[in-house]
Amino acid sequence: MDKIKSLGVMLDCSRDAVYSVETLKTYFDLLAKMGYDSVQLYTEDTYEAEGEPYFGYLRGRYSKAELKEIDAAAKERGLELIPCIQTLAHLGGLTRWREYWASCTDTGDILLAGEERTYRLIEHMFQTCAECFSSRRINIGMDEAHMVGLGKYLDMHGYRNRFEILSEHLRRVGEIADKYGFKPMMWSDMFFRLANKGEYYCAGGNIPQEAIDLVPENMELIYWDYYSQDKSHYDGMIKAHKQFRNRIVFAGGAHSWEGFAPFNRYSIEATRAAMRSCAENGVDDVFFTCWKDDGAECSLFASLPTLFCAAEFARGNYDDEKIAAKFRKLTGLDMDAFFALEKINLCESAGEIKNPCKYMLYNDMFLGIYDRTAIGHSGQEFAEARRYLERGTQSRRFGYIFKTLASLCDVLEIKFTLGLRTREAYRPGDKQKLLGLAPEYAELERRVQKFYKQFRAQWDRECKPNGFEKHDIRLGGLKARIGHCREMLEEYCAGKRADISPLNEDLLPAEEEKDGCSVLTNSWLHTATIKPLM
Structure with a gap:
C-alpha cells in the first residue's frame, strides 16, 4: 500500500441490525479480495458478557460461540477481527434496565464514572473480548459523552472539572485493558470538545496541555471525520491531533446511515481527500465506518463502491476508470449501477x-x-x-x-x-x-x-x-x-x-x-x- 500500512472496516452491529454470522463471512470474503486487513465489529451491548444477563438482552447479541466463529472466519481470510465496544457513552440499550440505571448510570446513555459497579461491568466486557477475539487491539469507544459528570455524578460529587472525570475513568479502563493484554484505541472527539466549548473540529487550534496530559501514551487516538471533501480540512485536523503524544488512527465514513440509500459518490470524494491527506501527513492506519443510525435501513453491501475505492486509494491508485473496471470484475455490476x-x-x-x-x-x-x-x-x-x-x-x-x-x-x-x-x-x-x-x-x-x-x-x-x-x-x-x-x-x-x-x-x-x-x-x-x- 502507498504509505497506508493498515486498512480496515468498522461494521455497526448496534443500531438494531445484528448481522448474521453467514452474512459476515460473505462480507469478509469481499473485504479480503479488496485488500483489507482488519474488521471492527461495533457492538455496544450486542455481545454476551459473563454475569450480565441484561447486557444485550433481547437485542440479538452475539454469543461467545458466535464471536469465536466470526473471529476464526476473519482469520481464515487474513483479517484481524478487532473488538469495538463502548466503555462510557452510547449504552442506551443497557441503561434502560434497572440493573444499570439504578447502579451505574450517570445520565441518559452514559455510565457513572468512579462507580465500582461500572468497572465490574467493563471488566466483564473485557473478559468476553479476551476469550473470543484473537486480536489484542481494542477500540474502547468513549466518544460523544457530552453530558458526562452532569447527571447522577453531579448529584453525588458536585461539579468537577470534566477533564478530571474523564482522566480518572480513562485510567481505570486502561488498567482493565492492561490486565487482559489489550492495546486500546479510542475516539478522540471528547478531548477536543472539552477543550473547545463542545466543538470537535478545530483545525489549527491549540490543544490545552491538560487535554494532552489526559491521554495515556499507550492509547491510540482515532480521528474520525466523515463530512468534508476538502483535503485541507483533513490536513488541519491531523495537525491538531499531532499535538498529542499518541499514535493517530484515521476513521473515514462510507455513508450508509442516513436512511435506506447509501451516498457512495459523496463518500468516495470525501475518502479521496482524506486518503491523500493521511498519506502526506504520516497517518498510516486507516479504517472506514459503516454506521447504521436510527434503524439500519441501508443494506450492509450498498457501500461496496466506497470501500473498494478506499482500498484502491490506499494503494495509490486514483485512476477512476481502472478502479471502475476492477470493481465490475469483483461484483459483476458497474459502479454506476450502485450510484x-x-x-x-x-x-x-x-x-x-x-x-x-x-x-x-x-x-x-x-x-x-x-x-x-x-x-x-x-x-x-x-x-x-x-x-x-x-x-x-x-x-x-x-x-x-x-x-x-x-x-x-x-x-x-x-x-x-x-x-x-x-x-x-x-x-x-x-x-x-x-x-x-x-x-x-x-x-x-x-x-x-x-x-x-x-x-x-x-x-x-x-x-x-x-x-x-x-x-x-x-x-x-x-x-x-x-x-x-x-x-x-x-x-x-x-x-x-x-x-x-x-x-x-x-x-x-x-x-x-x-x-x-x-x-x-x-x-x-x-x-x-x-x-x-x-
Whole structure:
C-alpha cells in the first residue's frame, strides 16, 4: 500500500441490525479480495458478557460461540477481527434496565464514572473480548459523552472539572485493558470538545496541555471525520491531533446511515481527500465506518463502491476508470449501477447528502411537517429513479438491494406530493377533488405493504430477526395512518366531519432550505410525530 500500512472496516452491529454470522463471512470474503486487513465489529451491548444477563438482552447479541466463529472466519481470510465496544457513552440499550440505571448510570446513555459497579461491568466486557477475539487491539469507544459528570455524578460529587472525570475513568479502563493484554484505541472527539466549548473540529487550534496530559501514551487516538471533501480540512485536523503524544488512527465514513440509500459518490470524494491527506501527513492506519443510525435501513453491501475505492486509494491508485473496471470484475455490476441507488434521494451532485427517501416516507400526510420539500415536484422523479435501478435488480448477488429501493420509489411516487395535494384541495373546500385523492391513499397502502415485504426480505437475508420490530412498528403504523387519513377525507366529504383540523394550518418551514429543496434529517420520531418527547 502507498504509505497506508493498515486498512480496515468498522461494521455497526448496534443500531438494531445484528448481522448474521453467514452474512459476515460473505462480507469478509469481499473485504479480503479488496485488500483489507482488519474488521471492527461495533457492538455496544450486542455481545454476551459473563454475569450480565441484561447486557444485550433481547437485542440479538452475539454469543461467545458466535464471536469465536466470526473471529476464526476473519482469520481464515487474513483479517484481524478487532473488538469495538463502548466503555462510557452510547449504552442506551443497557441503561434502560434497572440493573444499570439504578447502579451505574450517570445520565441518559452514559455510565457513572468512579462507580465500582461500572468497572465490574467493563471488566466483564473485557473478559468476553479476551476469550473470543484473537486480536489484542481494542477500540474502547468513549466518544460523544457530552453530558458526562452532569447527571447522577453531579448529584453525588458536585461539579468537577470534566477533564478530571474523564482522566480518572480513562485510567481505570486502561488498567482493565492492561490486565487482559489489550492495546486500546479510542475516539478522540471528547478531548477536543472539552477543550473547545463542545466543538470537535478545530483545525489549527491549540490543544490545552491538560487535554494532552489526559491521554495515556499507550492509547491510540482515532480521528474520525466523515463530512468534508476538502483535503485541507483533513490536513488541519491531523495537525491538531499531532499535538498529542499518541499514535493517530484515521476513521473515514462510507455513508450508509442516513436512511435506506447509501451516498457512495459523496463518500468516495470525501475518502479521496482524506486518503491523500493521511498519506502526506504520516497517518498510516486507516479504517472506514459503516454506521447504521436510527434503524439500519441501508443494506450492509450498498457501500461496496466506497470501500473498494478506499482500498484502491490506499494503494495509490486514483485512476477512476481502472478502479471502475476492477470493481465490475469483483461484483459483476458497474459502479454506476450502485450510484443509481442514490437517485431516490434526488441528489444532483456528489457534494450533497440529503435524504428525502426517508423523511418523506414517514412525513405525515396531514401534519405535513416536511411537505414544503415537495413544492414544485410531481412525484414522477421517483418513477424515473426506479428506471435507473432496473439494471441492478437483475444481479443475482445484490439484486435484492435494488428491489428494495425500487419498491420504495413506487411508494414515494405517490406519497411525496400526496400531503401537499391533499391540503391544496382541502383549503378551498374542493370535496370532489378530495374524493378523487381517496383511491391514491388506498393504492399507497398497497405500495407500502409491498415495500414492507421487500425490506423485510432484505433484513432477513442480512440480519438476525431482532431489531426489525422497530420497522414493523414504523411501517405498520404508517400503513394504518394512511388508512386513517383516507377515512377522515371520506368522512369529511360525506359531511360526517365538520373539518380536519391539521389541514387548516399553514405549512411553516421545518428547516432553513428553500421550498422544493431537500434536507438532511434522520429521525423517524421527529418526522412521523409532532411531539416526540414526553
